[in-house]
Amino acid sequence: MTSLSEAPAPRRDIVLVVDDNPETLGFLSEALEDADATVLVATSGRMALTIAEKITPDIILLDAMMPHMDGFETCQQMKASGTLAHVPVIFMTGLTDTEHVVRGLECGGVDYLSKPINLDELRARIRVHLANARTALSARVALDAAGRHLLAVGLDGVVRWATPQAAKLLEAADGDPFSAAIGAWLASHRDPGDGHGPTADDMQFSYLGAIGPNEFLFRITAAIPTDDPERLRAVFGLTPREAEVLLWIAGGKANRDIGEILGLSPRTVNKHLEQIYIKLGVENRASAAVKAAHALRDG
Secondary structure, three states, X not given: OOOOOOOOOOOOOEEEEEOOOHHHHHHHHHXXXXXXXXXXXXXXXXXXXXXXXXXXXXXXEEEOOOOOOOHHHHHHHHHOOOOOOOOOEEEEEOOOOHHHHHHHHHOOOOEEEEOOOOHHHXXXXXXXXXXXXXXXXXXXXXXXXXXXXXXXXXXXXXXXXXXXXXXXXXXXXXXXXXXXXXXHHHHHOOOOOOOOOOEEOOEEEEEEEEEEXXXXXEEEEEOOOOOOOHHHHHHHOOOHHHHHHHHHHHOOOOHHHHHHHHOOOHHHHHHHHXXXXXXXXXXXXXXXXXXXXXXXXXX
């Protein structure tokens, strides 16, 4: 019997193995379980999606060629899911043509293994990608806690993940004009350069660089066409100080930064924000930023 005073056993990695060949599933399951992993198995892409919706794996081994829904389509659907977007996918394939390798990476895979699978190579690649995924997740948690307006997108411009502040800013805008604009920009700009990026629907996207295979990091702010707070004061019936605070909110500044710029305490900035929200008829700073950007643009 285990003593209550004993330390709990370390958490086992959860590996989802997807292959329509029962022999391959059995071979890989046994090898991974011997390496102290918890193994989930699926014989089709649809079954894999169903399992992953209930239990989020730490890493996914995915057969590229399966009937009905192949591995490429399965991976695309996984990466479109908020809960699975961060999970690394390693393709397993007998297809070593460059076209298929590139296709696997473009749809969100981080690596591929050629069949027949070499177990030593498999274990090594799993260790590397699990470590990379956990490092990336820790960084995202830190960014979320810091309230940064950051988001990561794929080559098509579709959002892979976003910090809470960035997500609010996107949700407050009308429609979804961002993916096409970012995707088109990425097609012609891969060097961070001066950090500039596309502008879409009053949102400015500053390109910060690639952070993984086919994953690119942007900072998002409301695009401000003028630095004149008088327009905001007139449109929304604000006091001069409230208009100044709103201008900097629309520019993506945090309360502490606004306080330093305007010589105000954080508490005073919060008081001004309360009045701004009431006058604009909004509930959060993201919605206020979007309304301010629209007012400045239309002015």
